[in-house]
Amino acid sequence: MFAHADRKSSYKAPPTIVTDRLVSQEARRAKALEEQKRRRAQKFDSSRQLDAFADLSLRASDDNIDDDIDEEPQLVREGIANYASLAGPSDESALLAVATRVDDGIHQKKKRGKNKRKWAKAKPSKWADRCMYAELLELKEEMTLWDEHATDVGDGLPSDLESGWVAVTPVPTGKRCLAITHQSAAGVIGISPNTTLRSRLLGKMLLPRFPSSLPPLTILDCILDANWKFNGILHVLDVIKWKGQDVADCETPFRLWWRDTRLAELPKFAPPSAGFSFTPTSPEARQPASHPNSYNFPYPTSFVPVPYHTETTLPILLSTIIPMARSTREILVDISTSTPFQFHPSSPTAMTIDTGEDHAASRPTTIPAHVTSDGLLLYVSQASYEEGTSPLSCWIPIKPVIEDQAKATMSETASPLDLFQRFIHRRLSKVQYSHDIHSDSMDV
Numbered sequence: 001m002f003a004h005a006d007r008k009s010s011y012k013a014p015p016t017i018v019t020d021r022l023v024s025q026e027a028r029r030a031k032a033l034e035e036q037k038r039r040r041a042q043k044f045d046s047s048r049q050l051d052a053f054a055d056l057s058l059r060a061s062d063d064n065i066d067d068d069i070d071e072e073p074q075l076v077r078e079g080i081a082n083y084a085s086l087a088g089p090s091d092e093s094a095l096l097a098v099a100t101r102v103d104d105g106i107h108q109k110k111k112r113g114k115n116k117r118k119w120a121k122a123k124p125s126k127w128a129d130r131c132m133y134a135e136l137l138e139l140k141e142e143m144t145l146w147d148e149h150a151t152d153v154g155d156g157l158p159s160d161l162e163s164g165w166v167a168v169t170p171v172p173t174g175k176r177c178l179a180i181t182h183q184s185a186a187g188v189i190g191i192s193p194n195t196t197l198r199s200r201l202l203g204k205m206l207l208p209r210f211p212s213s214l215p216p217l218t219i220l221d222c223i224l225d226a227n228w229k230f231n232g233i234l235h236v237l238d239v240i241k242w243k244g245q246d247v248a249d250c251e252t253p254f255r256l257w258w259r260d261t262r263l264a265e266l267p268k269f270a271p272p273s274a275g276f277s278f279t280p281t282s283p284e285a286r287q288p289a290s291h292p293n294s295y296n297f298p299y300p301t302s303f304v305p306v307p308y309h310t311e312t313t314l315p316i317l318l319s320t321i322i323p324m325a326r327s328t329r330e331i332l333v334d335i336s337t338s339t340p341f342q343f344h345p346s347s348p349t350a351m352t353i354d355t356g357e358d359h360a361a362s363r364p365t366t367i368p369a370h371v372t373s374d375g376l377l378l379y380v381s382q383a384s385y386e387e388g389t390s391p392l393s394c395w396i397p398i399k400p401v402i403e404d405q406a407k408a409t410m411s412e413t414a415s416p417l418d419l420f421q422r423f424i425h426r427r428l429s430k431v432q433y434s435h436d437i438h439s440d441s442m443d444v
Contacts, residue, residue, distance in 0.1 A: 024138075025135065025137075025138045025156070025391055025394075026158065026159065028391045029158075029380070029391040029392060032383075032386075032390060032391050032392055033380060033382065033383060033392060036383060036384055036386065036392075040249060040384065043249070124202070124203070125198070125202060125203030125204065126203065127178055127180070127198040127203030128201065128202050128203035129200070129201060129203070129387065129388050130178060130198075130200075130203070130240075130387050131176055131177075131178060131200045131221050131387070132221065132238065132385050132386050132387065132388075132390055132392075132393055133176075133200065133388060133389045133390070133393075134377055134378075134389075134390070134393035134394055134395035135389060135390070135391050135393070135394055135395065136394070136395050136396075136397075136401060136416070137156060137378070137394040137395065137396050137416065137420070138156045139155065139156040139157070139416055139419045139420060139423065140155055140156050155423050156423070157420075157423050157424070157427065158378075158394075161312060161314075161317075162312055162313045162314060163312075164380060164381050164382065165312050165378050165379065165380060165381060166252045166253060166256065166308055166309065166310055166312070166378070166379045166380075166381050167308065167309040167312050167317070167321045167376060167377070167378055168237065168256075168306050168307070168308045168309075168376070168377040168378075168379065169306070169307065169309070169321055169324050169325040169373070169375075169376040169377065170306070170307075170324055170325050170326075170327060170328075170329055170371075170373030170374075170375075170376075171223070171237075171306060171325075171373065171374050171375050171376065171377050172223055172225055172226075172233075172235050172306070172329070172371045172372065172373065172374060173225075173226045173371075173372050173373075173374040174223040174224045174225045174226045174228070174235065175199070175200075175206070175223065175224045175226075176199075176200040176221075176222075176223055176224075177197045177198055177199055177200060177206055177222055177223070177224050178197070178198040178200070178203075178219060178220070178221065178222065178240075179195060179196075179197055179212075179214070179218075179219070179220040179222045179234060179236075179303075180195065180196050180197075180198060180218070180219050181194050181195050181212065181214045181215065181216050181217065181218045181219075182194055182195075182196070182209075182216065182217075183216045183217055189211075189212075189213055189214075189215070189267075190211055190212070190213050190267065190269040191211055192211055193208075193209040193210050193211050194209070194211060194212065194214070194216065195209065195210055195211070195212040195214055196208075196209050196210075197222070197224060197234075197300075206224065207299055210298070210299035210300075211269075211299075212300075212301075212303070213266040213267050213268070213269060213303075214266065214303070215242070215243040216243065216244075217241065217243055217244040218239075218241060218242050218243055219239075219240040219241040220236050220237075220238070220239055220240065220259075220303075221236070221237045221238040221239070221240060221385075222234050222235060222236050222237060222303075223235040223237060223306075224300065225300075225371060226372075227369075228297065228300055229296045229297055230294065230295075230296065230297070230369070231297070231302075231331070231333050231369035231371075232271065232297035232299075232300050232301040232302050232333055232335075233300065233302045233304050233331060233333065233369060233371065234300035234302065234303050234304070235304050235305075235306050235371075236259060236263060236303050236304065236305045236306065237306055237377075238255055238256070238259065238385060239255055239258055239259040239262070240385055242258065242262055247385075248384060248385035249384045249385075250384060250385075251381060251382055251383070251384065252379040252380065252381050252382075252383060253310050253381060255385065256305075256308045259305055260305050263303055263305055266303065269301075270334075270336060270364055271297070271301050271334050271335055271336040271364055272297070272298055272299075272301070272336065273336050273337075295335045295336070295337070297335075301333075301334075302331070302333055304331055307324070309321055310381075312378075314424055314427060314428040314431065315428065317424050318421070318424055318425060318428065321376070322376070322417070322420070322421050322424070324373075325373055325375060325376040325396075325398070325417060326373060326398065326417070327373060328370050328371065328372055328373065329370070329371045329373065330368050330369070330370055330371075331368070331369045331371060332366050332367070332368055332369070333366070333367060333368075333369045334364040334365065334366050335364060335365050335366075335367060336364045336365075337364075337365065373398065374397060374398060375395060375396050375397035375398050375416075375417060376395075376396040376417060376420070377393065377394070377395060377396075378393065378394040378395075378396070379392065379393050380392045380393070396416045396417050396420050397415065397416055397417065398415055398416075398417050399415055400413045400414070400415050400416070401416065
């Protein structure tokens with residue numbers, strides 16, 4: 001009973017609290033970063049093909065060559081008796097016995113195969129757990145932390161927060177997923193369906209294949225907006241691969257710069273018409289429209305990068321980054337009111353699309369979309385993109401992480417972002433206090 005209660009209470013707790021109470025998040029982060037550096041160096045060395053030169057040696061000296069010439073070669077005389085054991089059985093009875101044993105083994109494998117089919121599970125998707133999922137930042141709220149004379153050791157804030165991290169905020173509310181574009185032999189970018197969305201944990205397809213302006217062989221780490229049907233926004237957190245070029249091994253600032261630069265270069269296409277519909281084979285075609293008089297996006301059309309900040313000093317965190325993490329972001333999106341022209345592709349997993357020929361009659365209308373923030377993300381600057389849950393990325397949500405929402409409303413638990421702001425303010429106050437003391441001592 002008590003074990004079950006402990007398991008429920010630790011459902012959304014940081015991994016350190018559940019698995020190992022002796023290892024801090026700072027230590028696991030340093031270990032993960034060193035492991036990444038080791039793998040990167042090993043991959044670089046393997047690309048240089050140093051193993052191909054490992055067996056090479058320098059040429060022998062002239063003295064050794066003369067000695068080898070003076071010696072007479074030795075002849076090895078052996079018969080063929082040593083190779084008699086390598087010959088197979090000659091009589092037919094031995095061959096028949098071997099064939100019988102092979103047939104028995106085949107029948108047993110068939111019986112076991114029939115039984116295995118009953119208990120066989122579906123193979124997991126190759127896109128399952130491919131996102132770099134952040135750990136909850138372990139902020140330790142204790143009574144001694146509010147003392148002005150207490151030390152900063154053990155509060156949970158990274159020691160190199162001002163120099164070795166990148167902040168990504170405001171992180172929108174939505175569903176984490178991967179945006180994957182496929183290599184198409186024929187088709188036009190923006191017209192032919194080439195993009196799929198895969199869920200973070202199981203890698204399942206969230207939407208049928210839809211058209212986008214992304215180049216082929218591209219993988220993006222995204223958040224599908226909670227109101228994507230009304231604003232058509234897909235927020236881009238990170239880039240894993242772009243047009244076949246793997247950028248996951250690059251450091252965080254370069255990946256985010258590459259993301260913003262490449263997304264800004266994408267051509268813009270007119271939004272789908274107001275009468276757009278999925279193919280009859282799609283489950284979306286059977287969903288009732290909750291807002292019949294409003295425009296609904298059939299698929300995401302806007303790839304919006306989440307802002308990032310490479311300067312994470314304590315004053316910048318308090319004055320810019322934390323207030324931005326609490327604010328609501330306004331994004332301009334285009335909607336269309338044109339009549340639909342549907343194109344039904346041959347693929348059953350693809351959706352019908354609008355060719356855009358009727359958009360000349362009515363231009364799209366631009367409206368503001370308000371996106372609510374869910375918190376703040378911190379990435380280690382020197383870290384590369386890592387699949388699965390990683391301590392190299394930390395998550396600071398706005399709301400308290402409590403399983404029961406009824407208890408969350410009744411309790412007075414401070415949110416992680418509030419604790420983060422208090423600890424930053426306390427650390428900044430101590431830095432200013434020590435600076436004032438040092439300046440006064442210099443004046444004396």
